[in-house]
C-alpha cells in the first residue's frame with residue numbers, strides 16, 4: 001500500500017485567508033484531492049502544508065453575469081455540479097459532457113473545476129511509485145536528469161490530460177487568479193506552456209478563484225470526445241473539443257467561426273490553426289467535415305508520453321473528431 005507523507009492541513013473560509021495561507025513556505029492548494037493525493041503517495045512532491053479550499057463558500061457558485069456577458073463558475077464547483085447545472089447544459093453542452101465523463105461518479109463528486117484546470121501533467125514514466133521510478137533513475141519531472149520520451153530532450157513533454165481544458169479553450173474562457181498583488185485574468189489559451197514540469201503560467205502565491213465563459217452571441221453547436229481504453233474511468237489518451245458558431249439555428253446552417261482544440265499531446269492543449277478556411281461552409285457537408293478532420297490530423301502529433309502507441313493515438317484523433325460531429329448533428 002502506498003502511504004501519504006506527513007503534512008499539515010488548514011481550512012480557511014475566505015479568499016483572503018487562502019492567499020495568506022498559500023504564501024507560507026511549503027504550502028500547496030488542495031481542492032478535491034483526486035489528483036494531488038495520488039501524486040503525494042507517489043512522492044512526486046512533499047508539501048509541508050495543504051491549504052484546503054473545501055470551506056470557501058465563495059468558490060462554490062455558478063451564475064450568469066449579464067453585465068460582463070459571461071457565466072462565472074467558482075473554482076470549487078465540482079464536476080458533478082457542472083455536468084448537472086442547467087445553465088452549463090443549456091449554454092455549453094460540450095463542457096457539461098466533458099465534466100460528466102471525467103473518471104467515475106465518486107471522483108466527480110469530489111473533483112473540482114479548479115483542480116481540473118490546474119491538473120498536473122501526466123506521463124507513463126512519472127505517474128508511478130517511487131520504487132518503480134528508481135529502476136529507471138527518475139526523469140526531469142521527478143528525481144532524474146533526463147527525459148525517457150524525447151531522448152536527449154532538455155524539456156519535459158508530459159501531457160495535459162484534463163477533459164475540461166480543451167473545451168474551455170474552444171469557449172474562449174478566462175481564468176481569474178488572486179494573489180498578494182490582487183486579482184488578474186488570463187485567457188485559458190495563455191494559461192499553459194509547453195514545459196511539462198511547470199506548465200501553468202501562475203505566479204507564486206496565486207490561486208484560481210473562478211473561470212469565466214463568454215455567453216454565446218448567436219446560434220452555436222459544440223462537441224467533445226475522448227478516447228480511453230477503460231471507458232470514462234481512464235484519463236483521455238486523445239481528446240478533441242469543438243465549437244461551431246453558425247449563421248442560423250438550422251441543420252443546414254453555415255459556419256461563421258470554428259474553434260478546435262486537441263488535448264493530451266504535450267503540456268499545452270493545441271488550438272488548431274487555419275480553421276477560418278471553413279467559414280461560410282455547411283457543417284452538414286461531408287467534404288467539409290473531412291477537411292476539418294484532415295486539418296486536425298495534420299496538426300496533432302502525439303508523443304510516447306501516455307500509454308498506447310503515439311501513431312495509433314494520432315490515427316484516432318480524426319476518427320473521434322468525425323464521430324463527435326456526427327453525434328452532435330444527430331442530437
Ligand SMILES: Cc1cc2nc3c(=O)[nH]c(=O)nc-3n(C[C@H](O)[C@H](O)[C@H](O)COP(=O)(O)OP(=O)(O)OC[C@H]3O[C@@H](n4cnc5c(N)ncnc54)[C@H](O)[C@@H]3O)c2cc1C
Pocket residue numbers: 028029030031032033034035036037038053075076079101102103104107110111112113114115116117118119120161162163164206207208209232233234235236
Ligand atoms: C482514477 C482517476 C481517474 C481520473 N480520470 C480523469 C479523467 O478522465 N479526466 C480528467 O480530466 N481528470 C481525471 N482525473 C484527475 C482528477 O480527478 C480531475 O482532473 C479533477 O478535476 C481534479 O480536481 P481536484 O479538485 O480533485 O484537484 P486536486 O487534486 O485537489 O488538485 C489538483 C491540482 O490543482 C491544484 N489546484 C486545485 N485547485 C486549485 C485552484 N483553485 N487554484 C490553483 N490551483 C489549484 C492543486 O494544487 C493540484 O496541483 C482522474 C483521477 C483519478 C484518481
Ligand code: SF4
Pocket residue numbers: 122123124125126139140141142146147148149150155156157158196305
Ligand atoms: S516527458 Fe520526459 S521528463 Fe517529462 S515526465 Fe515523461 S519522461 Fe519525465
